[in-house]
Amino acid sequence: xxxxxxxxxxxxxxxxxxxxxxxxxxxxxxxxxxxxxxxxxxxxxxxxxxxxxxxxxxxxxxxxxxxxxxxxxxxxxxxxxxxxxxxxxxxxxxxxxxxxxxxxxxxxxxxxxxxxxxxxxxxxxxxxxxxxxxxxxxxxxxxxxxxxxxxxxxxxxxxxxxxxxxxxxxxxxxxxxxxxxxxxxxxxxx
Numbered sequence: 769x770x771x772x773x774x775x776x777x778x779x780x781x782x783x784x785x786x787x788x789x790x791x792x793x794x795x796x797x798x799x800x801x802x803x804x805x806x807x808x809x810x811x812x813x814x815x816x817x818x819x820x821x822x823x824x825x826x827x828x829x830x831x832x833x834x835x836x837x838x839x840x841x842x843x844x845x846x847x848x849x850x851x852x853x854x855x856x857x858x859x860x861x862x863x864x865x866x867x868x869x870x871x872x873x874x875x876x877x878x879x880x881x882x883x884x885x886x887x888x889x890x891x892x893x894x895x896x897x898x899x900x901x902x903x904x905x906x907x908x909x910x911x912x913x914x915x916x917x918x919x920x921x922x923x924x925x926x927x928x929x930x931x932x933x934x935x936x937x938x939x940x941x942x943x944x945x946x947x948x949x950x951x952x953x954x955x956x957x958x
Contacts, residue, residue: 770952774944776806777840781847781858783814788913791921792879793846796908799933800844805941809836813857820860830864837868842875842944843901847888849880854888862895869899871956873943875936876907884911900958902947904939908932 778797782789793810800808817829826834837843847854862869874896878885886909893903908929910916916924923929950956 769945769949771945773807774805774841774941774948775839776800776808776842776844776940776944777837778808778810778844778846779858779861780810780812780814781845781861782855783857784855787814787848788879789814789846789848791917792877792910792913794921795917795923795929796844796846796877796933799930800937803934803937803941805937805944806842809840811836811861813861816861818857818861818864820856822860822863826864833861834865834868837865840868840872841948842873842940843869844875844877844940845892846877846879847885847892849878849883849885849888852883852887853891858892859895862899866899867958869896869901870958871900871902871947871951873902873904873940873947875904875940877909877933877936878907879910879913881912884909884913900956902943904936904943906932906936906939908936 780789780793800806816833876889878889896903
């Protein structure tokens with residue numbers, strides 16, 4: 769079995785001005801980089817410039833993201849909840865790509881108001897199932913997220929959320945290695 773670290777793409781899904789996503793992402797990326805199972809690549813959709821219209825040939829911005837997704841062994845999507853679902857920017861990034869997601873695991877870190885982004889995650893699970901990706905069960909969720917971090921961007925209940933992140937990352941390592949081995953032995957075709 770290939771025990772090399774997995775290539776993990778962390779996708780920051782919000783592009784709104786004044787977004788809270790970078791606070792959540794900065795914390796999570798530190799946790800992921802501290803985990804011994806991963807090499808981490810952060811794809812912030814606010815910087816990616818992916819168009820929301822799916823027509824014609826991929827733009828240079830889409831083309832720049834494609835190989836980063838293709839080489840990833842696993843994904844973590846950091847998403848807010850907007851109107852009981854996930855942002856359009858994230859849907860566009862997902863829809864511009866198809867084979868890059870196939871036979872790879874996806875985990876979620878969500879944030880928002882009372883639901884903590886969990887409704888967005890449930891919608892994303894359905895989308896990724898359609899793309900032949902495997903979503904891991906455990907998530908990390910921040911209810912009333914802006915109240916869960918201090919002024920320096922550190923979670924107020926660090927022991928709890930760091931433990932949740934570790935459990936989720938451990939699951940992602942298991943799925944990532946299993947699916948990488950399967951893809952190496954038999955290329956996946958949808």
